[in-house]
Amino acid sequence: MMPFADPLFGMPSWLDAIVRVVLIVLAMTLVVMYLTYGERKVVARFQQRLGPTETGPGGLIQAFADALKLVLKEDIRPTNADRWVFELAPYATFIPVFMVLMALPFAEDWGVRNLGLGLFYVFAILGLNIVGIMMAGLGSGNKYALLGGVRAAAQMISYEIPLVISLLCVAMITSADTGNEIGTLNLNVIAALQEDRPYVLLQPLAFIIFFTAMLSELHRAPFDIPVAESEIVGGYFVEYSGIRWSMFQLSEYASMWGFSVFGSVVFLGGWAFPFGTDAHWSLQLATTMVKSLAFIVTIFWVRTTVPRLRIDQLMSFCWKVLLPMSIVQLLMNGIILAYDWPQELLTLTSGAGAAVLVLIIVKRAIRRPSKDLMGTYKTLGAPAQ
Amino acid sequence: MSNETATAYPGVAALVHKHLGKIPFTASKHSTDAVIHVAPEHFLELVQGLKERRELAFDFLRNVTGIDMTEEGLRAVYHFYSFKHRHSIQVDVNTPPGNPHVPSITSLYAAADWHEREAAEMVGLVFDGHPNLKNLLLDEDVRIHPLLKAHPLQKAELFQGIEDTSAGFKF
């Protein structure tokens, strides 16, 4: 077991905790600001635009200008909003996200606290996010917000289940690596165990399920139903303005970053792969960041490409596809681990499962042949006169 | 004789006369369509015939126009088209001055709903039997008919609304 490093500079442990929290808050703010900038840039390139260019070199300080504008804006509370629910909702959304960041290992010794039940803690806390969103939806006194809040609740609670099961699959196979047949929920240890190969190789199916459910938890396309702009004008935060609105944005981007780091720790080997546990801390930190960035860019990429699902399609995808597949993955892992079969079998079975999942989607594509529809516009209609 | 009928009922109007001869109407022709002139009391019967006779089969209502003919009263102009026979016809309904009532054809053509509402608010035609004859393009509480010739062009519409109704904002 690798404990977190001793308190920084020999400080008392409470002071050390405060310093680490401050550091992580600063890092988070900076990352979120540059995520908004990065999203605008990346999405702009996907759409053959330039994105922000004017503020600073290449638009680099655009994020600061945006933040300044948001802070200076008037904070409006609608008269028929439920005052306390309305005003506290941004905090209730933001705090769980922040608490998740507390438990993430960014490098071997870098993190606020190394929790023994880190994995469990993360998904327990993430579930609290819904409370703030529901508060915003109900407290705004706006029907769009209400619809958005209810949609968000239904969606997030549903997708929590495959998400958690896919993480449990990983927790399960750690027992094969720790050697004590118990496994671990410690995120730092999970990362260290992937020194040789990331768990995505052993659990591709779980990884796909995790990524899909993660998109849904983050309200990102194609699952951005609670915040659908063209339908319900932004959803649960439609009535918020100024600093409170930016709290929602902050929590959205912070949770995107949090999820990305979390996903890269659990599935992609975090700081340990490929440079090993002995690498310098800066290299480890860079590894984590690059991996989480890969997640984030993939999220942006998906966002610019695919349209939005409808709520019933979303639900049936969760309950009819993701949930059974994740349970199958869990069962396969259990069987293989119980009989001490070789680990390659994990890869094989999970890979087969992933193939089946992809096949389910593709089969739908074949049944409704979207490939055949392409190009038909050239020949549609009565023959030329 | 045949020559005379041809001039009295040009184009598609002759066909209409052949199949709906019982209904009194006159006919003429302009640069694009044959026109049937019919009195309001026979209008519904005529349209029913136009739609339901297989030889005519005017199944598509193109347009309804309300016109203020000043001293001749208001006129409702209908354009019909038949997808089956690919012919079209115009039906003019002249209402006597002071009595702008025309039977509604919403029961025959669902498309007539908004067309009739528009004609009603624009020139003040009254379509008897229309389910919901409230203003469509103008404000709900305004009782003006802007396309009447008596309605001035260059006058603030707000004042017109106040003059014509008791409801609304007063300076």
Added chain:
Amino acid sequence: MTVWPEERTASIDSFNTVDMTINVGPQPPATHGVFRMVLPVDGEVVVDCEPYIGYLHRGLEKLTENHDYRQSMGWWDRTDYLAGMCCEQAYCMAVEKLGNIEVPERAEYIRVMMAELSRILSHFMFFGAFGADVGSFGTSFIYAWRERERIYDFFEEVAGDRMFPTYLRPGGVQMDLPEGWERRVNEILGHIEQGLEDFDGLLVGNEIFVERCRGLAPISKEQAIDWGLSGPMIRATGLAHDIRRAEPYSVYDRMKFNIPTGKNGDVFDRFMVRMAEAYQSTKIVRQCMEQMPKGGLVLNPDLPKTLRIDDGECYVRTEGTKGEYGVYALAKGGNKPYRMKLRSPSFCNLSALKQMVVGHYVADAIIILGSLDIVLGEVDK
């Protein structure tokens, strides 16, 4: 999925619920302009729909009655402002019918070419906006604008203005095409074809898009005729009715093109029909370029300074971008029309909205509204 009102009441009578009324519009991004609809919803399912229009009512017909025939041109390309040239063509044809004015052949070809480029403009706007309705975060919008800009640039070069060119005149067009226009148009058409390819890949090839649109709000031919639908809406039901072919005007009888039709009249078919139409329009533009007389007048030289029309009546119908764009005109002497009425396709298509959205999800109601491809300038006159 469709939940019909009668099923709904039967299944929930043991559980007391209250419908919620959502007001959509006039500002939200979903309504494509200043359109407002009030949707009573049961959870996510729309149980009724009350559209409100008139926020953009500018008194087009009253203005036309009070202005000279040539002055009114400017009002008319502000009706379907996504395809100004098509509207101008209809208006000019009405005036020409009233006054028996000849149009030089070259001008007719220029008009048709411009109208078809406008149709491409309008349909590209539809692809972009519809993609945004379905939720593809602005990508389709930018793809659409990229190609539209090229056409707008060409319009600016030809007429001096982009959206409202006021290029056509009763009796021809304002001026001849600029030097080197063939090369420019060829360039544009190449880009348009590439743009259609892009949309094909981005939207038609996307499983989610197809899943969302296929089978949504299908309408039968009979319904479409009864509701007064026209244009791509009615062609999506499988009825090959195109005024350019059924009652040819201008030089459309010399053009070879397909009339694209759908099968089910659902949202997806409407999209595909518009895709195919934009493609056919590129063909028509090519034919115009080939057949157009090289040189010659573009405006009837015999026209008086002030156009006075003694007596006349006509109902001119053209295939606008949204459907049958008809102009009923009545002249009783003088330099102004006695009455001019616009039969706007969006107006008629929109009047059927209620029948289409009831029983669908809110998200689908937005898509159905988007698939009507309304332009509020045309709806509200």
